[in-house]
Amino acid sequence: MSAELDTVKKALAAANLADVEIMERQGAVVLEGRVKNWQQYIEAGYAASGLGFRGVVNDLEVEELESSKQQGISSPDDLSIEKYSFDAVVIGGGVIGCAVARELTRYNIKVALLDKESDLARHTSGRNNGMIHPAMAVKRGTKKHQYNLRGNRMFRKVANELGFELKWPGSFAMLDKNWQLLLGPYARGIASKKGVQGFQVLSKWKVKELEPNAWEEQKGSFYMPETGVVDPYKVTVAYAENAMQNGATIFLNTKVLGFEKENNRITAIRTNRGTLPAGIVINAAGIWADKVAEMAGDRFYTIHPRKGVIAILDKKTGSTQNYILGRAQLSSEAKTKGGGLVPLLDGNILAGPTADEVPGREDYSTEPHELQHILEHHLVLNRALQKSDIITYFAGTRACTFEEDFIIETSEYVENLVHVAGIQSPGLASAPAIAVDVGDMAAKILKEKMDLKENQDFNPQRKLTPQPDRLSLDERNQLINNWPAYGQIVCRCELVSEGEIADAIHAPLAARTLDAVKRRARAGMGRCQGGFCTPAVINILARETGRQVTEICKHEPGSELILGKTRVKGCEQSAN
Amino acid sequence: MAAAAAAAEHGAEVLLVDRESRPGGILKQCIHDGFGVIRYEEKLTGPEYAYRDFEAVRAAGLKVLNNTFVLDLKKSEDSFSLLLQNPDQGAFQVSATALVAATGCRERTSRQVFIHGDRPAGIFSAGTAQNLINLHGYLPGRRVAVLGSGDIGMIMARRLALEGAEVVGVYEIKSEPSGLTRNQVQCLEDYNIPLHLNTTVTKVHGTKRVTGISVAAVGADLKPLAGSETFVSCDTLLLSVGLIPENDILEPLGPEFDAKTGGPVVDQRMMTSVPGLFSCGNATHVNDMVDYVSESGFIAGKSAAGYVQGGGKRGSLKVNAGKNLLYVVPQRLITGEEAVIYFRSAKTMDRVTLVAQAAGKELFREKYLKIRPPEMQKIVLQPLPPEVESVEISLGEAT
């Protein structure tokens, strides 16, 4: 046994997991055998990490989960993508995949992006708090730190080009003990070393002055002005739409089932919709990245989902808070529970997220204790907030590796594969920078086999559809005059017009479900949570897409909203 | 429509603004009968009741703007300025001396009663289901569970049963139904729909469409009892878990709100703490009888006309909901004027006496054989002398 494996063995023994079998494969340490529960699975993974291997492949079976099955998708199988062939294929339509796809359209190559869902950002990218972190909470020397800092500084330019909303409220990391203020100079030093700009230590009184409703128990705060907020879903869609405008093709409902390889190269991707020849493959599969890596023949890491529950508060709370509020985390342990209160772009406040290790990668069910945690740890940070302000809550999972750092590299074992994996917080903030580097990595590989040139027609500016509420009264009236649909409000809580909903449905990346319309156009996002506008949106979706109302889904096939019609013209119709 | 008609009748120039394409509000989809028992001594359906008001509005030649939304609302010294928008006229400003908000209420959502589990398709508020079935002819579910025994929940249970859906049960967290007894008899018992009291829904199952729910018995603290959870298979969960008065568009004006009713504090003329701003119907407090909704609309409309003509009196005397009372409306009174007072009891009580007192002096007394929170009560208080500072209304043992 090698010295490194021996260290792993000792570390596992120290964690009372001596029964775990270990071996080395492709430079990674592989864990096999059985453990009792998920907690042991997680402990084993961490015990084996950071000990000189490329990564931890955790193949432990968990006794308690024997009966649980893997989730599949029910998309109809066809061969509709067989006719295509691409130079570069990105797997995964999250913010990273879409940003990379857009980056690749800067070259004269054919780019495709595949996602198994019916819309983009269905998982981690659409289920986070939308924060652009200031790079304070990440360890120096990690990829996370490097990309966070670069990404943060790129966001203004990207927002400008892609036309998504971005604001910089700045964040407070509040202290609850007086002695912690003594750490001020030390923290300032760290901030400076990490490149965090504008870092300040604020007294309790200054915090009160700037944020009158701030946490009762705060004794002062660290302040980081370079903390931003975006709508992560809209950022993802913005990247994707600009990629499409520059020639990329996006295939939704397309799941990767395997790869065809020759020697150490991928030649084609097998999917539920046929086999797609590909020159280079970018694995941006998020919570499933390790499974894709395994199919490609280079799995050296394990993604273990860390669930986070988020609550959204009524818009009327927006006026009670100016900054992003959280508690200072004085340990740099990556796993400590963070979260806080984020003032969102449309006036709502977001509370959360929680952080719990869970086995289900797409288990988005919520539990009462998670909401309780949000109430006790997050809601209290703004004294004006009440439980009754909560209009909705939902869960997401973070795509964590046991090494707790991003994996952004070309594969050591597959010539034309790039891994972009383990992208958890601050992944959103890092996305613009990650995309640039992955673009370069891809270009380098492509150059070996083809004459790679710049795409002369690349236009970084995304074409936008009208947003009536951003216009002057005159401009708005001109818009309504040209198309009255912009004057017909459908969602009364968020004041979304029929025109905006139709635009979302006819966008390059068409919103085809109730949830997609909701996330694209905000219809149903408000305090009544679609209670009033759902029937209208179903009708608009059916009309604009030429489908029956019974075919309109909430989010994916099988989530139909209407199960039948009560009356059908001129014949006796039974509801049964 | 009641407020608009009354304001016009009392000499005001009136504009009626409605966001829907046809007037009538939620009555349009309430196709069941039982409306107008007090006002017309008939059991009309919702659309019929609304039609009568609309005929009156039409006869009075009132200006009605349909499909029109309030985008912004401001108050200057002596007038309100509204930014309205509709597809025909675009966005435009309108100003008014008085404003009546008859904006109704909205339904509480599954998240506002803290249901956990998954978020599949098939979770509807009872009102959304009512809209789908009664205005569109769409069937939202085939095997349906209903959480909450509010009137709309029970009425929708019957409606679904009539359309061939199987209603597996109505689950009510409290120990008695929260809707009217009539609906319990004619909506549930008539159709053999089981009502489970002291039971709630703890979890929704299913990632695509609802596949079932977990239900649990609750203890006296309304918390689920450990070990009592069972799985009920269904494809739809309807929620009838309470209504919230909708006054969000009034927020820029900052009227005082009553935490108990969820609506603005009003006096007997239905004027809020903002001079010239009136509230009526379910926007003031959630009613169970449309007759009272209309009545408050008439009062608000008449008062608004009076305000425009310079009758700017304002109620300052406080009405307090005393012992065993959930709330009273109005919460302020103008002395020297008769007042219609609506109230709800805090719990079900037999043989009780309602007493209204001011400074130890009894103003009003009435006996009730039985009184229940779902059934709102109304009394008429005679004009008060100017020296009265506050009135307390309470329910006690019959004497």
Add this chain to the structure above:
Amino acid sequence: MEKRELTCIQCPLSCRITVSGEGDQLKFTGNQCKQGIEYARQEVTNPTRTLTTTVATAFPDFPVLPVRTAGEVPLGKIFEIMKVIRAVQVEQRLKPGEVILENLAGTGTALIATADMCEGVNATAVKL
């Protein structure tokens, strides 16, 4: 007849009335007033209800029209009447009170419109 328990809905008291006996010999207990007896007698001998539902129309902007029975119909015949109603389609724009069908399922009661189809549209999102 076996004993039947009913909840009286004539007033807020909601008396639980127990009915026993046969034919003219019905016995009522639990009621606190005479109205309760009348209510319970009707409920055990011939319960009737007003049926409210919708019928199909020929107009896409008003796909279903709310209707009701002009008077009360026997409770036991409700599903039979629903069967008749499901086969109907309204071909003209009606106003409240206009008759759609006479003598529903032999009850002698008519089916009438309850909503005004002439003013505005019913279904959302069909006008643009």
